Amino acid sequence: MEYKILPVGSMGTNCYLAWCPDTKEALVIDPGFEPQKILREIESLGLKVKYIINTHGHMDHIGGNQELHLALKAPIAISSEDAGMLTDPSLNLSGMVGNPISSPAPQHLLAEGDSIDFGDCSLQVLATPGHTPGGISLYGHGVLFSGDTLFKQSIGRGDLPGGNHNQLIASIKTKLLPLPGETKVLPGHGPDSSLAQEAASNPWL
Numbered sequence: 001m002e003y004k005i006l007p008v009g010s011m012g013t014n015c016y017l018a019w020c021p022d023t024k025e026a027l028v029i030d031p032g033f034e035p036q037k038i039l040r041e042i043e044s045l046g047l048k049v050k051y052i053i054n055t056h057g058h059m060d061h062i063g064g065n066q067e068l069h070l071a072l073k074a075p076i077a078i079s080s081e082d083a084g085m086l087t088d089p090s091l092n093l094s095g096m097v098g099n100p101i102s103s104p105a106p107q108h109l110l111a112e113g114d115s116i117d118f119g120d121c122s123l124q125v126l127a128t129p130g131h132t133p134g135g136i137s138l139y140g141h142g143v144l145f146s147g148d149t150l151f152k153q154s155i156g157r158g159d160l161p162g163g164n165h166n167q168l169i170a171s172i173k174t175k176l177l178p179l180p181g182e183t184k185v186l187p188g189h190g191p192d193s194s195l196a197q198e199a200a201s202n203p204w205l
């Protein structure tokens with residue numbers, strides 16, 4: 001699996017493209033903003049996008065869904081618990097900042113234990129609730145797309161509507177830290193890390 005980080009928008013969201021080098025089948029993970037920039041990158045890499053995936057339903061992770069969905073004809077995938085956030089600006093928090101965003105409803109629902117296959121590659125869905133009720137992380141090929149669950153030296157907020165700080169800590173400790181320490185952490189904002197580094201020095205854990 002290969003991947004590329006595309007920082008998008010003023011909130012510094014990390015949108016990721018992940019693809020199978022043999023078939024060029026690809027995922028777009030968290031297209032928060034700047035869909036035209038994401039589309040240009042997809043085109044220049046020659047990728048065939050199979051799914052648009054949201055690690056959770058906050059505005060800064062879903063804002064590009066609509067344009068990408070229309071341009072690529074790829075299904076939008078999110079957990080069932082966060083699905084309602086896509087179409088409701090008050091739930092995805094965009095209403096709160098006076099710039100209501102909505103996305104098409106998802107065509108595909110993700111749950112713990114699902115495999116997302118693209119070409120010869122596969123990522124496993126881990127339910128990591130706490131930042132939102134249906135937050136997910138994606139694991140495989142030595143990397144973890146951790147959304148807003150785990151950051152380098154920090155964790156996601158647990159105090160937003162639907163969030164739960166203790167549940168977030170439990171998700172990280174029971175689902176993420178047991179994975180191999182050399183796993184590269186690719187978070188929804190900010191720089192990358194490794195699970196071993198976070199287990200050793202993240203002040204929240």
Ligand SMILES: [Zn+2]
Pocket residue numbers: 056058131148
């Ligand atoms: Zn978030």
